[in-house]
Amino acid sequence: MDSSTNGVKPGRATLATIAEAAGVSIATVSKVVNGRQDVSPGTRAMVEDLLRQHYYTGRGGSRQPCVEVVFAGPLAAYSNEVMEGVLQAAAEPGVAIMLSKGRIGSTPTAWALGVAKAGRSAVISVSNEMAEEDATALARAGVPLVVIDPLTPAGADVISVGSTNYFGGISAAEHLLSLGHTRLAYLGGGADAGCNQARWQGFRSTLEAAGHPVTPDRVRHGTFRYAWGVAGGEQLLALESPPTAVFAGSDEIALGLIEACRRRGVRVPEDLSVVGFDDTQLAEICSPPLTVVRQPLREMGSVALRTALRLAAGAAVDSHHVELATSLVVRASSAPPSSSARVP
Amino acid sequence: MDSSTNGVKPGRATLATIAEAAGVSIATVSKVVNGRQDVSPGTRAMVEDLLRQHYYTGRGGSRQPCVEVVFAGPLAAYSNEVMEGVLQAAAEPGVAIMLSKGRIGSTPTAWALGVAKAGRSAVISVSNEMAEEDATALARAGVPLVVIDPLTPAGADVISVGSTNYFGGISAAEHLLSLGHTRLAYLGGGADAGCNQARWQGFRSTLEAAGHPVTPDRVRHGTFRYAWGVAGGEQLLALESPPTAVFAGSDEIALGLIEACRRRGVRVPEDLSVVGFDDTQLAEICSPPLTVVRQPLREMGSVALRTALRLAAGAAVDSHHVELATSLVVRASSAPPSSSARVP
DNA sequence: CTGAAAGCGCTTACAG
DNA sequence: CTGAAAGCGCTTACAG
Numbered sequence: 001m002d003s004s005t006n007g008v009k010p011g012r013a014t015l016a017t018i019a020e021a022a023g024v025s026i027a028t029v030s031k032v033v034n035g036r037q038d039v040s041p042g043t044r045a046m047v048e049d050l051l052r053q054h055y056y057t058g059r060g061g062s063r064q065p066c067v068e069v070v071f072a073g074p075l076a077a078y079s080n081e082v083m084e085g086v087l088q089a090a091a092e093p094g095v096a097i098m099l100s101k102g103r104i105g106s107t108p109t110a111w112a113l114g115v116a117k118a119g120r121s122a123v124i125s126v127s128n129e130m131a132e133e134d135a136t137a138l139a140r141a142g143v144p145l146v147v148i149d150p151l152t153p154a155g156a157d158v159i160s161v162g163s164t165n166y167f168g169g170i171s172a173a174e175h176l177l178s179l180g181h182t183r184l185a186y187l188g189g190g191a192d193a194g195c196n197q198a199r200w201q202g203f204r205s206t207l208e209a210a211g212h213p214v215t216p217d218r219v220r221h222g223t224f225r226y227a228w229g230v231a232g233g234e235q236l237l238a239l240e241s242p243p244t245a246v247f248a249g250s251d252e253i254a255l256g257l258i259e260a261c262r263r264r265g266v267r268v269p270e271d272l273s274v275v276g277f278d279d280t281q282l283a284e285i286c287s288p289p290l291t292v293v294r295q296p297l298r299e300m301g302s303v304a305l306r307t308a309l310r311l312a313a314g315a316a317v318d319s320h321h322v323e324l325a326t327s328l329v330v331r332a333s334s335a336p337p338s339s340s341a342r343v344p
Numbered sequence: 345m346d347s348s349t350n351g352v353k354p355g356r357a358t359l360a361t362i363a364e365a366a367g368v369s370i371a372t373v374s375k376v377v378n379g380r381q382d383v384s385p386g387t388r389a390m391v392e393d394l395l396r397q398h399y400y401t402g403r404g405g406s407r408q409p410c411v412e413v414v415f416a417g418p419l420a421a422y423s424n425e426v427m428e429g430v431l432q433a434a435a436e437p438g439v440a441i442m443l444s445k446g447r448i449g450s451t452p453t454a455w456a457l458g459v460a461k462a463g464r465s466a467v468i469s470v471s472n473e474m475a476e477e478d479a480t481a482l483a484r485a486g487v488p489l490v491v492i493d494p495l496t497p498a499g500a501d502v503i504s505v506g507s508t509n510y511f512g513g514i515s516a517a518e519h520l521l522s523l524g525h526t527r528l529a530y531l532g533g534g535a536d537a538g539c540n541q542a543r544w545q546g547f548r549s550t551l552e553a554a555g556h557p558v559t560p561d562r563v564r565h566g567t568f569r570y571a572w573g574v575a576g577g578e579q580l581l582a583l584e585s586p587p588t589a590v591f592a593g594s595d596e597i598a599l600g601l602i603e604a605c606r607r608r609g610v611r612v613p614e615d616l617s618v619v620g621f622d623d624t625q626l627a628e629i630c631s632p633p634l635t636v637v638r639q640p641l642r643e644m645g646s647v648a649l650r651t652a653l654r655l656a657a658g659a660a661v662d663s664h665h666v667e668l669a670t671s672l673v674v675r676a677s678s679a680p681p682s683s684s685a686r687v688p
Numbered sequence: 689c690t691g692a693a694a695g696c697g698c699t700t701a702c703a704g
Numbered sequence: 705c706t707g708a709a710a711g712c713g714c715t716t717a718c719a720g
Contacts, residue, residue: 014713025691030715040689059403059698059713064462066442075427076625080419087445096462098410099443101431118408118440226629252629259631262676281420285570285596286630287603332606358697369707374699384705403697403714690720699712704705 013054021050033058052142055314065121066096067308072125077251077280078297082126082148085301093309095121103134112137122308124148124301144311146304149295151193159311161304161322165195168293168326169202172247172275173210175291175328179336181273182212185243187232187253191221196249199277199293203247218243222253229256237264237272244337245273251282254290258333269335279329288332296324357398365394377402396486399658401463409465410440411652416474421595421624422641426470426492429645437653439465447478456481466652468492468645488655490648493639495537503655505648505666509539512637512670513546516591516619517554519635519672523680525617526556529587531576531597535565540593543621543637547591562587566597573600581608581616588681589617595626598634602677613679623673632676640668 015033019026024043031039032047033056039047050056069086071079083099090097098120103111108131115123115138122144135158138145147160176184186203189196200219207214217239222228229248233256236243248254254276261268268274268288276283279294303322310317359377363370368387375383376391377400383391394400413430415423427443434441442464447455452475459467459482466488474491479502482489491504520528530547533540544563551558561583566572573592577600580587592598598620605612612618612632620627623638647666654661 015715016713026714027691027693027716028689030713031690034715036716038689043689075424077421080424083419083443087443091445091448097443099427099431099441101435104435255629255631259629259633262631282626282629285599285603285626287599287606289603359699360697370697371699371707371709372705374697375706378699380700382705387705692719694716694718696715697713700710702710703708 013051013056017054018047018050018056021054022047063119064094064096065309065312066098066119067305067312068098068100068115068120068123070100070102070123070125071127072102073127077282078278079126081278081280081297082301082304085298085303086124086305087301088298089302089305095305095309108133108137109140112141112143116141116143121312122146124304124308127151144308146308146311148300148304149195151190151195157320159307159317159320161300161307161324162195163295163300163324164326165198166202168277168295169199169204169247170206171326171328172199172277172293173203173206175330175334176245176247176273176275177207177210177212179245179273179334181243181245181337183218183241183243183245184212184214185218185236185246186214186220187229187236187246187248187257188219188221189224189228189249189253193224196221196224199247199249221249224250224252226252226256226259229253229258230260231256233257233260234263237261237266243272245275245334247275247277249277251276251278251280251290251292253277254292254333255282255286258286269333270338273334273337275334283329283331291331291334292329294327294329296326299324357395357400361398362391362394362400365398366391407463408438408440409653409656410442410463411649411656412442412444412459412464412467414444414446414467414469414474415471416446416469417471421626422622423470425622425624425641426645426648429642429647430468430649431645432642433646433649439649439653446474452477452481453484456485456487460485460487465656466490468648468652471495488652490652490655492644492648493539495534495539501664503651503661503664505644505651505668506539507639507644507668508670509542510546512621512639513543513548513591514550515670515672516543516621516637517547517550519674519678520589520591520617520619521551521554521556523589523617523678525589525681527562527585527587527589527681528556528558529562529580529590530558530564531573531580531590531592531601532563532565533568533572533593533597537568540565540568543591543593565593568594568596570596570600570603573597573602574604575600577601577604578607581605581610587616589619589678591619591621593621595620595622595624595634595636597621598636598677599626599630602630613677614682617678617681619678627673627675635675635678636673638671638673640670643668 015026015029019029029047032044125147127149147158149162150160186200188200204214220232222232254274258268266272276290276292279292283290283292359370359373363373373391376388469491471493491502493506494504530544532544548558564576566576598618602612610616620634620636623636627634627636
């Protein structure tokens with residue numbers, strides 16, 4: 001059954017179209033559209049369904065389509081990469097991109113209805129803790145949602161775009177092993193974040209298989225931010241037997257770790273190798289430039305936008321979770337362990 | 345004469361309102377609104393004027409107000425600070441923020457008319473080379489424009505927001521002089537950029553007055569980007585008598601310079617002090633953290649948004665160029681010159 | 689809770 | 705190039 005063409009007539013739907021399909025008067029449909037109270041719940045639900053099925057847009061017809069991109073946290077190097085991808089994919093079809101910080105101080109339902117009323121074709125939520133209720137409210141308001149790099153493993157009915165985090169962890173481990181490191185550590189992001197867990201498990205399993213397991217004191221989870229990189233980095237460097245190489249859960253964490261090293265006089269990469277994750281602008285710009293597991297953030301943004309537009313057009317989506325490939329980018333922050341470290 | 349209330353009736357203007365004021369039929373006004381060709385140029389001009397004076401918005405009335413923020417270049421740490429300020433100021437009045445890369449591949453007029461037709465209340469252009477024609481086209485389309493950190497000195501009829509660049513240059517010079525440096529250099533951004541010139545002149549004049557003028561070989565202008573920081577930095581470090589301290593025209597340039605130092609084994613701040621300009625996230629996050637002249641980018645974004653909304657509401661603006669204060673933030677990239685450098 | 693009917697804002701084919 | 709007139713999509717006060 002193809003629900004996308006299920007009894008929908010060609011041409012823009014008007015109130016009359018919906019009224020006929022619903023077997024009610026135009027006046028009643030108008031009331032539903034305007035959220036008036038004097039409509040029975042049953043009638044309202046049926047009419048709302050039909051409005052959606054017929055892509056009812058109101059007199060204005062379709063204004064310029066607009067997709068809202070929601071960043072819950074502060075804008076950072078990470079968000080820039082994603083936005084560049086989104087903007088690039090939006091340019092050709094002429095879609096407007098709205099930036100927001102998401103629902104703040106209103107109920108999920110009110111927010112979602114506002115988004116729908118403002119005419120957003122879809123919402124892209126980036127790497128944040130969009131609550132279950134918000135996603136549900138959007139769905140009820142008929143606004144498609146695509147999540148980039150979801151913190152929680154993709155729920156059954158949430159469309160998401162991510163990258164091969166587990167494989168990324170493996171490639172970080174293989175790189176550091178190949179340089180000759182045996183005392184390795186993981187300085188991770190949010191303990192609950194699905195992507196963080198995947199990175200860690202990939203890293204861990206590879207090192208275990210190689211006979212150099214990560215000891216419990218050399219694993220720390222915190223947040224994906226710089227401040228945690230400094231704090232967690234200091235903890236790792238203060239260990240009795242500190243690591244000779246650290247895999248960080250994000251570029252920001254890696255930079256914090258490098259700052260912790262500077263404060264202690266630990267040289268990167270001579271005394272400590274550091275591998276980051278993301279490959280944002282930070283990785284190229286910092287000193288030394290960061291060896292990283294690259295996540296194709298721009299492409300993820302582009303894919304998210306194209307997926308959002310397909311959903312907005314009522315098309316079915318093949319896959320509920322698209323996963324793009326990570327790759328290792330070797331720069332100057334990783335090197336073989338110094339001889340003193342290699343020969344304990 | 346108060347043109348903002350000049351004969352404008354209260355309540356939303358309709359085609360009938362305009363038709364009456366213009367002394368033409370409703371049909372003619374409708375044609376003008378829809379850009380039809382069968383209207384004489386004189387009638388069209390008069391009706392367009394009246395539409396603007398009456399804030400004609402069409403049936404939909406005023407949708408959610410939306411301001412378009414244009415970044416011509418790549419999104420970077422700089423743009424994030426500005427955007428945070430814009431978003432913050434937009435949250436309370438409930439204004440939507442659209443992000444774009446500006447006019448690409450269309451004529452200024454077509455672009456400006458598209459912006460107007462899409463219902464943008466105003467445009468904020470950030471630190472880019474928005475051509476004279478684009479600004480003029482926007483004005484003709486009746487869309488207010490605010491420029492942040494304009495590259496060219498504020499034109500008579502462009503509203504802009506900036507910071508005290510000249511004073512920033514002075515404070516960088518004073519800071520480095522007070523540390524005991526006498527061999528100083530300027531690694532600047534775009535030679536033509538007004539803000540770059542102001543930074544340089546403030547720096548230069550202070551050093552001249554102190555009896556430690558910047559020699560011509562220690563002044564380089566390029567771009568505001570990282571890549572130039574590396575290239576220009578290498579030129580400065582290769583001088584026969586290299587500087588002991590460098591004032592960089594942006595944070596990105598400063599980071600490039602630090603990378604150039606790393607490649608040559610020059611230590612920051614032991615062998616070379618570096619002062620950046622902007623105080624983006626990069627300055628806090630890099631290693632060593634950057635001493636910078638802080639530009640209040642968030643506040644500049646907020647001020648730009650509020651100004652844009654005032655213009656969109658038809659209010660007059662007190663000042664055509666608002667200038668916010670810079671301040672020195674001392675971190676770890678500046679220190680007294682090493683003894684070998686101090687005693688030549 | 690529903691809809692017939694009046695009426696608003698707008699568009700457009702067509703006569704002049 | 706202009707406008708009278710027909711008509712569309714929508715809303716709403718009101719009768720049932």
